[in-house]
Amino acid sequence: MDKVDGVDKVDWVRFWFVLSAVFLCWACTPSDSGVDGTLLVGERPLAGAQLEIYLKSGKDRSVAPFAVATTDERGRYRLDLPPGRYYLIGKKREEGDDGRDRMLMAECPTNPVEVRGRVRVPPFSLREMGRGAGLVPEPGTAVQGRVVSDGGPVEGAWVYVYTNQASGLMGPSYAEAVRTDEVGRYRIPLPAGSYYLAARRRGDGSRLGEPAPGDLNGVHAGNPVVVIRGQEIDLEDIRVSVVEPETRAQRRNEGKFVATETAFTGRVVDGRGTPQAGIFVFAYLDRRMVGKPTYISEPSSEDGSFTLYLSSGGTYYIGARSRFGGPLEPGERVGTYGGRADHGADIERGAQVLLDDLQVREVW
Incomplete structure (x- = not known):
């Protein structure tokens, strides 16, 4: 008698017949479970x-x-x-x-x-997801104030609460965020503790993303703010100023986005091959790909294309993510380079290497 992996075919047929019968019986059972x-x-x-x-x-x-x-x-x-x-x-x-x-x-x-x-x-x-960071407000405990620019109130600015300064008060690692009303005021219920406040208003009104030239950006001059249980504290105004193109360019030239002659290029896509915009591509020297990456690209463009600049040649391990910094949150798009099993790619100094498409998926 023919066998499949050492088991008689007749036994396999009986097994699948019984399994199918069980599911069929359940599907036909009245909805009492x-x-x-x-x-x-x-x-x-x-x-x-x-x-x-x-x-x-x-x-x-x-x-x-x-x-x-x-x-x-x-x-x-x-x-x-x-x-x-x-x-x-x-x-x-x-x-x-x-x-x-x-x-x-x-x-x-x-x-x-x-x-x-x-x-x-x-x-x-x-x-x-990505909000609250586990902060549970305590009754009657909050901070409130205004966001102003050149002496006038700023409507629609986002006020961010950070529990530490490790992120430089930038990125999605904030613990809470609220939006100012038509007179620039905000109120944030919090538990007792010590916090750092920053405020931003982007041209498109969005909550996330690096401030661009023309956006408003600032931090609270009285950081850290100490919140006392059972008290609602009136804070001094958070003053925001316009992000100047020169300031942003200087930051880029000193940071991980600086353009060089050595770079990986490519395209970010989803599982169906559709280009994905707004994805950061990262390069690590450590194959474990943990902690802060060594190099970061600008967000991918509408056609999914990216350029990841490097300061020298070598072997790099490539990943991608729709957010820059902070813990991975459900709803993000993430992925690793699939050109090699270890997600690595080699490059010589001064070269530009075109990578295979880098696929990302949404995680929950």
Whole structure:
């Protein structure tokens, strides 16, 4: 009798027949087993969000979800499942106040959920990824103030709260961010502690991205700000000034973006080969690709093209990411160079090397 990997073909046929029968029976069973619930953002029902079901906890979740449901206009979902133990994750991508996509996500607080019949899951709220950094405001504790430029209030500026100065008060590693109102005022609820404040208004109104010439940028003169439990503190004005082209150029000439004769060039794409704009490409000397990269490219252009300048030749390990600095957050696009198994590429000093397409994917 023919065998497949040492097993009789008849046995394989019986196995798949039984497995198919089990799934067919479950699919035909009345909907008396599964989960029902509601997804929220704050206290508002969240329509069009996804509820994903996994068989493993978050640390081990590296596969596609077992099942997915979408919430209705009242934030409700209903999903039929066979009896078992499941991990529920809520997710949604939507446009934020700055006109860019923001990623909402949360794990069900009662994970794992035991399904034995129809289970009503308590409502839980999704929060924006990359914001908050775990800061839980304390009652009656906050800072408030104004953002001004040349003596006038600045409407629509973003005020950022950092827990330390390691990032230079730049990049997405802030702990919280709020936008000023029409008279330049802001209020930020916080727990007691010591913080550093900065403010920026970009021409396109966005929350993230390096300030460009013409944007407004500044830091609070009284940093660090000490926040006392139970007190709302009125701060002195945060003064912002126009980013001058000469200042930005000088920073670039002294930093990791400086143009040289040695460079990798290429294109960033997604899994379908579609060009990806706004992606930073990084070069590391260490094959582990941890910590701060040695060289960083400008964000990729609309056609996905990039140029990664280097100061010398050698072997570099190449990665890509849609954000510059800070911990990796769900919703980001990341990838590593696939031209070699170790993600490395060789280059001689003074040469320009065209790399194969560098593929990125969105992570959650």
